Amino acid sequence: MPDKPTDAWFPPADGSGPDPIKATQAAMKTPAPKRFYKSASAEERDGSFALLLDGRPAHTPARRALSVPTRALGEALAGEWQAQGSEIDPSTMPLTRLVNSAIDGVADRPEAVID
Numbered sequence: 277m278p279d280k281p282t283d284a285w286f287p288p289a290d291g292s293g294p295d296p297i298k299a300t301q302a303a304m305k306t307p308a309p310k311r312f313y314k315s316a317s318a319e320e321r322d323g324s325f326a327l328l329l330d331g332r333p334a335h336t337p338a339r340r341a342l343s344v345p346t347r348a349l350g351e352a353l354a355g356e357w358q359a360q361g362s363e364i365d366p367s368t369m370p371l372t373r374l375v376n377s378a379i380d381g382v383a384d385r386p387e388a389v390i391d
Contacts, residue, residue, distance in 0.1 A: 308363035316357035318350030325350025329357065338380040342372075349375075 313329035320326075326343040327334040327350065334342040334357075344350050349371070356369040366373060382389050 308365055311360055311362055311364055313357075316354040318347065318354045320347070327353045327357065336376045336380045340379050340383075342375065342379070344375055 315330055316334075317328050317331075318325045319328050321333075321343065324343040324345055325347050326341060336342050342353070344353065352371050353375065356372050359368070
């Protein structure tokens with residue numbers, strides 16, 4: 277260990293060079309999952325509208341069926357999934373995140389949520 281800090285420890289005073297905070301944030305970020313499906317759609321099943329990825333039912337993080345009560349919401353979910361690029365970015369899917377939260381976090385304990 278050197279006795280005194282070297283210039284390599286600090287970014288240049290003029291603001292040029294790599295930003296150590298951004299570099300650390302990028303290194304800590306988990307890689308986005310790759311898109312594993314070609315098409316997303318909504319289909320009526322058992323009185324609700326299930327999100328299908330390549331014709332197979334999608335699931336929430338808790339492995340419950342990802343389905344909603346209306347066709348319009350089902351189609352909106354499918355639109356979010358269809359709009360994904362080569363990687364899946366949950367931050368661009370607010371409806372999916374909301375529905376996942378409702379199914380996984382609220383459905384089993386509605387009384388506690390109401391209270």
